[in-house]
Amino acid sequence: MTLGVTTTWLARGGAVAAAVAALELLWVHRALADTGVFGWPVLRRDLVMAPRWLRAVADCVFSYRGIMAVLVIQLASALALPWLSHPALPWLVVASTLLISIRFRGTYNGGSDAMLLIVMVALGLARGAPGSRAAEAGLAYAAVQLVLSYFVAGIAKLPDPAWRSGRAVTDLVRLPHYRAPAWAIAALSRASVARTAAWSMLAFECSFPLAFVHPSVCTGLMICGVGFHLVTAIVLGLNRFLWTWLTAYPALLYWVDRVNA
C-alpha cells in the first residue's frame, strides 16, 4: 500500500466518520440550546476561574450559535475531504472535534472522538508534507494508537474474573443506556454464549499487535475487527466506533507492509 493510496482511504473514511459525528449533533441541536441538556449557560460556569479573555472566547465559540457554526464547519470540511486535497481540511476537522470535546467537558462520544482526532492528525500531516517523514510519522501514530486501542483494552479486561467467565458480557448488554435488542440480551444471557463472546473478544483484542507479524495476519485481524465493530454497533449502538476505527485501518496496513517489505 503506497502513501498516496493510504492517504486517499484515510480521507474517504475520515469523511464518513466526521460527517456522521457532525450530522448527529446537528440532529439533536436542541440539546445544545441554552435551555437544553448541554446548554452553554450551565457549562460555562466551569470557567468561572478562567481569565476574562478566555471566557469571552469560550462564550463566542461554545454558545449555541457558535457551536452550530463549528458543527457546520466540521460537516463541510468532512464532505470536502475526498474531493479536495487541501491540507487545511483535516486540520479543520481536528479543530472542530477538539472544540466539541472540550464543550462536552472532555468528550461527546468517548474514544470515538479521540480516534477521529488521531486519524485527522495523520491525514493532516500526510497532506501537509506528502511523502515526508512527517507524513509517515502521522500514519505510524495512527497505526500504533489503533493497535494500542485494542491491546490495552484487552489486557485491562483479562484479570477480571467477570470477563473470563463471560458474566461481564451479559451484564454489559443488560445496561439500560445501551438499549440492546431483546434478541441480543436473550442470546448473551446464556452462559455458554456469553463466555464464547467474551473470550472471542479478549483473544481478538489481546492478539491485535500480531498484525505487525505479516500482512495476511493483519488482514485476518482486520476482518475480525470489522465484525467486532459491526456487532458492537448493532448490539450496543456504538456506530461511531465502527466508522472511526475502520478509518484508521489503512494506516496500519501501510505500516505492516513497510515493516514486512
Add this chain to the structure above:
Amino acid sequence: MTQLHLSDHRGVLIVVLAILVVVTLLARRTVGHPVLSRLRAVLPAWRFFDRAAPSPYLLIRWAAPGAAFGTWSPITGGSRGAACWAFAPQANLFLACQAAIEQLVAELADVDCGEPVTPDAPDTDPAITDRVSYDVVSRIARAYLPVASRGLSGIVYQWKLVVPGAAGHSDSLVSVELAA
C-alpha cells in the same frame, strides 16, 4: 512519491511506541484536574468496559401543582431505529447523558453526602447542588420527563441518582424539587 527506508527511523518509531504505551497507561488514571479532563480526547486511555460493574442510573418522578409525586421511574432513551448501527443521534445523546451522570457520581466520590433522614429526603448541601454536573443532571431529568407531563403548567419534578454497590447495597442522591 518518495518512499523512505524503514531503517532510517526504526529507532524513532520504537521510542514513539514506548512513549505512547506509557502515556496511554498513565491516561487510564482518573484525571481530576478540570483543564486536563477537558483534553481527554487528546490523551485517549482506551478504557472500554474494563470494569464489569453496574452503572449508576437516574430515576425521575413528577407532580402536577398541588398533587403528590408519582412513583420513581427510570429515564429511557426511546427505541432505537433500524439504522442505528450507522447513524444514531438520539442513542449517542443518551450515552452522553449517561456519561454526564457518571461524571457527577465521580465528583461526589470526594464529597461526604451523609445519611439521608428518610430514603427520599433531598440533599441540599451546596457542595453538591452548586455543581455544574448537578445542573446538567437536572436538565437531563427534565429532558426525559414522561410525555404525560409535557404541556402541563406548573409541574415540578425530582430526580434520584442511584449508584449500585456491592452485595445489592446501593447509594442514592435525591434532588430538590425542580420546576419543569
